[in-house]
Amino acid sequence: MLAAAVREVVGMSDADRDELTDMLRALVRPAWVLSAVDDRDAGEPGEIGRSRIGGLPDLPRDWRWPTARPQPDAGGSADDAEVSLAFIAQIDLAEAPGVADAGWLPSSGRLWFFHNGESEPNHVVLYADVPRHELRTARPPADVLDLVDACFLLDEPHPVDLHRTLFLTADYQTGWHSQGFEALEDALDERFGEDGAGYDLLAEIQDHLIAAAVTEGPWDGMLMGRPTPCPPPEGSCPCGRSAPADAPGYNDVSGPCSWANDSLLALYGYWGDGPLVYTADANVAPRIDGRRFAATEAWIY
Template identity: 35%
Template sequence: MTNDDLRETLEDEGLADYAEKLVSASKLCTQFVSVRDKATAVAIGSSKIGGEPDLPPDFPWPERDSRPMSFIAQIQLADGTSSRTDLPLPSSGLLSLFYDTEDMPWGYDPKHAGGAKVFYFDNDTPLSRRKTPEALEDEGWFLECHLEAYETITLPNYQSSEFPADISDDVFGGYFDLQSELSQSGHQLGGYPAVIQDSMELECQLVSHGLYCGNATGYNDPRAETLQAGVADWQLLMQIDSDDNADMMWGDCGRLYVWIRKQDLAEQRFDKTWTILQCY
């Protein structure tokens, strides 16, 4: 979908008065559809969800609390994926996501730090397929699926600071349906998240600075007002949905949302991400 396509669609939904604002606020992203193909293994260094990861030979398997973390997905940026987002990502290389599937940290507690880890390997790094540790063989591993990528445009959730506050109630339903339709594929790189519960930028900012957000405690903390200025720095890096093809389920049909600050992304500090789990 191009900006012209989006503008036309907004007009068809009765949102002509807000079209320019929404086109300006829209974000380009890459969405992925999983394909389970038992007969064809995913090539080393290619995008996939589940299965066994491709890692450098001397790279230690990621751990948390001395336990191996589960491999979730890897995304190859060299196939044009990076250019199909608004994020300043490297033009090539592999982004790999691991998560603590035993504790399933939701991301609302500072103690959840390290519950998910993102690694970046440039294309000069030799990679080989790594066998899953025995400790994860019974649980904590997922079926390998190819990821088919396509470019799309996403729109802000109504709770987002980018959402036009003057949208009238009589056209809000049409906007909500369109925004949901554009976010229908749950695996995503960049763009706006397909939010299940509430917006997450403030939560990322507060929790990553040590404030507990499992209830109102962190939001009411005197430090929260000062930290508010950094909320706009957070942007979605990737989103991983529950996926039947991969036998992957996050809570009750939930999603993992991996966030990163603009400053950290510019420096390729993928170790500075914060991950939140939301479900229905």
């Protein structure tokens, strides 16, 4: 998939394409593009539990709606009652082709994403692996933020399909940049003798990767797999770092191409200021703390 996307780039020799492909292999990871489904209604019988953005979540029958406490600097205090979080998206991992191969996300079950900018924490990512018949469509409590007033255009459900692709570690649409990616951008700028040439080239390659996954219709976001470590075992990274196969901690925060958190879910087109991005700890396999997907953050760019 990566080699095919690089071959689409014009103005490069075959040798240059092969070299660029090899450099990019350390900077890509599994991902799934979320594309809108127009011909299904998420509320129809049989559609309980399918992947969707917005609308109402289908939660296990014994779950309560998730809550969090207001932030003190938002006029609240530690004694304030908890407030409910607004539902953002649910992902059925069984609908993500090849998710077991990613080696990071659970291979089955569902993820539920909630958010509320006025609470602390401002989000939660929930996980459960239960049969569809044990789910129920949950109605939000009265104190949930009005989605329209909060600039969330998610009052209607948007069913989505998941298409497997690859994601460069600094997708230009999320604002997340690894040092390895930026080093490669600078090297390409120098090779082509033009500032911004590397950015444009890598953005073009990412576009080709997405187009190969979603052949028609719009897409609304990406679910991420585990990032490639810096440096890869028995290899070297474009940042210049290398390590033997048994090097401990090669994927820790001190590595020049890894940050403590990495993208988990990025949603586009619903917020005027930029995408809503959820991140998870990139250094360890995700830990499920009770029903919560641990070590996550979320913000709107």
